[in-house]
Amino acid sequence: MNAKPIEEAPADDLPTRRRLRGHEPKRVIGYRGDRIVMHRAMRRLAFPLSRWIDVLGLPLALTAGYCALWPTVARLWERIIGFWSVALEGQVRVAAVKALVPGFGAIPYPHSDAGLPTAVQWLVGMIVTLALLFGTRFIGGRALPLAYWLRFIGVVQASAQFYFFMWPASFPYDGGGSIGSLTQASVVVVLITPWLYALIYNVLDFGLIRKLVLSVMGMAYLTVFIPFQYTLASVVLLKGSMLWYPQIFLLWAVFLQFGTLVGFYAWAMSWNARGATSKTFGA
Template sequence: MSLQERLQHFKAVRHTGHGGERISLHRAMRTEPFRRLRWLEILGLPLLFNLLLLAFLPQTLAFWQAVTEWSIAATGVPAQLSRLEILDGRIPGLWLPWLDLPASVPSFWQWWSNGLAGLLLLLLSFLISPENMPLRYLLRLFVIIQACACVYFAFLPAAFSHSLPEYHSSCLTFVLTLLFLMPWVHALTFHVLEKPLWHKLALSGASLAYLLLEAPLHYFATALVLHYGSLLFMPLLFILGSLMMEVMMMIALYAWAMSWE
């Protein structure tokens, strides 16, 4: 057998399993061609969405204002709605909704009821079966955050300097920043792949549309929790119920887009 024949034999054996079947390439090792023209999609699409968002930014903020006004009318909550100028007025006409709604420190009974509820959740986490281990850890995370808030408000209630209107405005500012960053995240994680152009447009478009509609409703709902509950819930809402919710939904939309044929 010549040297060339031996090399061909070794190559064939290398890709043959113990039963004689051919070993196919694992999907984690597969590659796909990267066309230079794809750089236009990677850089051009997020830039296009950023320019469109910047062009319609006054209308976007006016839409958030209208949705918040509708939410106040629908719930009948005693809130006053005004506007907060952003970017120090460098771009005229940019106003975020400012929700003037009071929220107080927890009362005696609110503090004790939250403490007892946290204790019950902690005990419940030990009764959950090992098959549902993530739920067990999630309940304990709730308890840890709320327990820290209870301890803080028990000893330093007057030192809590955050208010409900500031929390509402800050969360909307975070989402506004995410609206500009999200297309660039898609450029690094989705546009680099060999996907049809309309898939890439649809993913960024659906994500933007979701954030634009979800943000004012989401943070008005959290404002209601703080108003009818107390500031005791603000740490829990900020850590697990604010921007994390939008990020998780962006991940879900990305996973859905990856499944498109």
């Protein structure tokens, strides 16, 4: 019985010769012989011209809409802060600061007469700092990232403890003005939220409705969250002194707001892309 002759290719046709011998190009075959799938970071993103509506038109419309609704938002903030002012017996009161955004007028914010730390307040802060730095050594396992985060908070507070121990009288901020400045910055964060999502989410094929929902959700959450956030910060400064302002400024103000936006973005990335079967938000 005669064996079937092996098909040959010209000597100068190397790709064909490899294919005939059962080989694939090395760039698509792994060391175990399995096929290497192109990484998503190397794929080209389909970007039709109509998507510029999502990237530019959607954030522009939301920004204009928020500017138009700002008087209503300002009254909402005044009512929220006013409610807590009554509950706290006037220790925190409603004040106003000029907006950084032209045409916005005044921004309401919670004002408290926080002062420099007393010896007792500094000692309490030092105890908390030591607990954060050394008490977290007993946290392990799956909670180890929490321990690292608490230690980082402790490092920030340790720097504040050192500063107020050495140069307390040279601290340049006061309780009322500092919260007012943070509120000004937070209004800007709300306004750039749809533009931030436009750059990292609207360029993808998730459909206009989902992109709109994500941006509105982020802006609405911050709008409600900000007056509560800074009212609590004012109470902390009032009860604990300006010793805690570096902590609030670095970790619990704008940083926390951006962390919330990142959380919303991570959730939105779990939604099925347009064209796939999804039970969440049609497009």
